[in-house]
Amino acid sequence: MTEDSEDDNTVYIGSKTAMSYVHAVVTQFNEGQETVHIKARGKAISRAVDVTEFIRNRFVEEAEVENVEIGTDQIQTDEDGELNVSSIQIDLTK
Amino acid sequence: MTEDSEDDNTVYIGSKTAMSYVHAVVTQFNEGQETVHIKARGKAISRAVDVTEFIRNRFVEEAEVENVEIGTDQIQTDEDGELNVSSIQIDLTK
Numbered sequence: 001m002t003e004d005s006e007d008d009n010t011v012y013i014g015s016k017t018a019m020s021y022v023h024a025v026v027t028q029f030n031e032g033q034e035t036v037h038i039k040a041r042g043k044a045i046s047r048a049v050d051v052t053e054f055i056r057n058r059f060v061e062e063a064e065v066e067n068v069e070i071g072t073d074q075i076q077t078d079e080d081g082e083l084n085v086s087s088i089q090i091d092l093t094k
Numbered sequence: 095m096t097e098d099s100e101d102d103n104t105v106y107i108g109s110k111t112a113m114s115y116v117h118a119v120v121t122q123f124n125e126g127q128e129t130v131h132i133k134a135r136g137k138a139i140s141r142a143v144d145v146t147e148f149i150r151n152r153f154v155e156e157a158e159v160e161n162v163e164i165g166t167d168q169i170q171t172d173e174d175g176e177l178n179v180s181s182i183q184i185d186l187t188k
Contacts, residue, residue: 042140043137043140044140045139045140045143046136046137046138046139046140046180049139049164049180049181049182050180052164052180053164053165053166053178053180057166057178065164068162068163068164069162070143070146070147070159070162070184071147072147072151084147084151086140086143086144086146086147087143088143090164
């Protein structure tokens with residue numbers, strides 16, 4: 001999984017501008033998805049909230065936040081260690 | 095309101111280390127609060143999730159995330175402008 005891959009109705013937030021992810025989510029809705037899952041880890045969590053708020057306030061005003069889950073993911077580091085990183089999943093429906 | 099003031103059972107996450115806010119939240123629970131509201135804006139949102147996860151996984155293992163709200167706050171800038179900034183409120187109960 002790359003940080004900003006998109007499959008099905010999930011958009012992974014990485015280090016691009018918020019607007020590029022806004023575009024990805026709006027495209028999912030325009031293609032007929034009723035729910036889009038916005039996922040992020042670490043410092044990108046703030047950007048995931050920005051993306052959600054941009055969409056709700058400006059681009060898809062009927063969109064609603066259905067659920068927000070926070071958690072911790074274990075990621076593998078290069079030197080066979082494990083690192084804990086915070087995560088968020090925001091479910092947005094229209 | 096300063097960025098990291100604490101009153102009642104609310105802890106505002108600012109730019110200090112996550113551990114200093116973990117300490118503030120744990121203190122609230124130890125003083126008898128059943129719910130602590132963890133609030134943050136902008137880039138500090140990621141740190142608010144880190145603080146919550148540290149507490150749940152290491153310090154107060156019976157703590158549960160009861161609700162997560164995201165939103166947009168208008169803040170006043172120096173040059174009489176308004177700026178929109180994303181916000182989060184995490185309600186943690188034990």
